[in-house]
Amino acid sequence: MLIHHVEARVLDMPLRLPFRTSQSLEVSRRAILIRVDTDRGPGWADLAVEDHPIFGHEFIESTRLALRTVLVPALAGEVSGARVAAALGRVAGHRAAKSALEMAILDAQLRASGLSLSEYLGGTRDRVRVGVSIGITETVDELIGLVEGYLADGYSRIKLKVQPGWDEILIGRVRAAIGDDVELQVDGNGAYTSADVAHLARFERYGLTMLEQPFPTADLRSHIRLAAATSVPVCLDESIGSAAEALAAIESGACSVVNIKPARVGGYLEARRIHDVCAAASIPVWCGGMLESGVGRAQNLALASLPNFLLASDISATDRYFARDITERFDLVDGALPVPTGPGSGVTVDLEAVEDFTVARDDYEPAKEPSHV
Structure with a gap:
């Protein structure tokens, strides 16, 4: 498949x-939408990076530069979805x-x-x-109101964002409000330190489904200590960037659940490899969300249809985040979303909505010969 043009x-x-x-704190979803025009038609993908390098090294402006100078030029010649990783392998990072x-490219191909x-x-x-992920609010009462609303909408699993000073009292009050039958998990986004292991271990009294990424990305040691100190499954998110890293984390005892985000690990094919590694080790996985548009939501649903995605994924319905999206809506039915069955990602991109939401546009022409970075 030949690539004629890349639009970001x-x-x-x-x-x-x-x-x-x-x-x-986000009040809007700022990210990059990629369109690749090939000799077999167009393909689309979300490029889930933020304005600033908070959860990873990549951010919008650095990514625009990388696309123009090294990544798109490396895609010269015949390229299929399965060969992209090899074509871009000479470029470090930028997962x-x-x-x-x-x-x-895979979307266009399919x-x-x-x-x-x-x-x-x-x-x-x-x-x-x-499930649904709920951010930090001004008051606990405000958060409980949101939780009750999402349960009324049909979500069966609640995830709370926590941080030091906004955790145990909050968790206790939410558990009391929703009862013992609703799945409840918490996500620390790396905000805790090794000194908090005993504090976090106390959360097991609230019947949590899991404790997600309480410590920073590189701090596997504290995750290992916490896993040994609590009966609550420890889930790794940002610490898992590849199948090799997933295997190392599992073998070290740092986690018993893995959250897979394709953007974080370098693609859906690597995400499938992580799924397979975890399945072989009897470690359940689920698909995390990064406030994707309908394009990324559809593609994440396809990934989460694999057999070892045994836990509720963070792929909420469209109206959880957006009044208007760039594809058709995804609506919750009995706590679940349908997996698209059409070719590729299975959704139609609303070009008028894309135009209305666009604040910057870059156009790239692949080189005739591959870049030798």
Whole structure:
């Protein structure tokens, strides 16, 4: 497949509610939408990076530079989705950008062949059970009101963003409000330190489904200590960047659950490899969210249709985040979302909405010969 043109648009999509974690506050979803035009038609992908390098090294402006100077030039000649990682392998880092280029090319390839992304990856289900992630609010009462609203909408799993000083009392009050039957998990986004192991271990009294990434990315030692100190499963997110890292974390005892985000690990094909490593070790996985548009939501649903995605994923319905999206809506039915069955990602991109949300646009022409970075 020959690539004729690559377009990258910075979109600014207003969120229905502000989303706050221990590391950031977002009132709109600013990220990059990639379109790849090939000799077999177009393909699309979300490029999930933020304005600032908070959760990873990549951010919007650094990614725009990398796309122009090293990544797109490396895609010269015949390229298929399965060969993108090798073509870009000479470039260090930039996993989110590589993931988006791989997915957009794969989307074009699958649309042309009439095959859905779920079928291509090996998906086994047509619906994916999903939960909702709730950011930090001004008051506990405000948060409980949101939780009750999402439970009324049909979500069966609640995830709370926590940080030192906004954790145990909050968790206790939420558990009391929702009862013991609702799945409840918490995500620290790396805000805790090794001194907090005993404090975090106390959370087991609240019947949590998991404790997600309480310590910084590189601090596996504290995750190992916490896993040994609590009966609550410890989940790794930012610490897992590849199948090799997943295997090392599992063998060290640092986690018993893994959150897979394709942008973080360099693509959906590497995400599938992580799924397979975890399945072989009997470690369940789930798909994390990065406030994706409908394009990324559809592609994440395809990934989460694989058999070892045994836990509710963070792929909420469209109206959880957006009043208007760039694809058709995804609506919650009985706590689940449908896996798209059409070719590629299975969604139609609303070009008018894309235009309305665009705040910057870059156009790249692949070189005739591969770049030798």
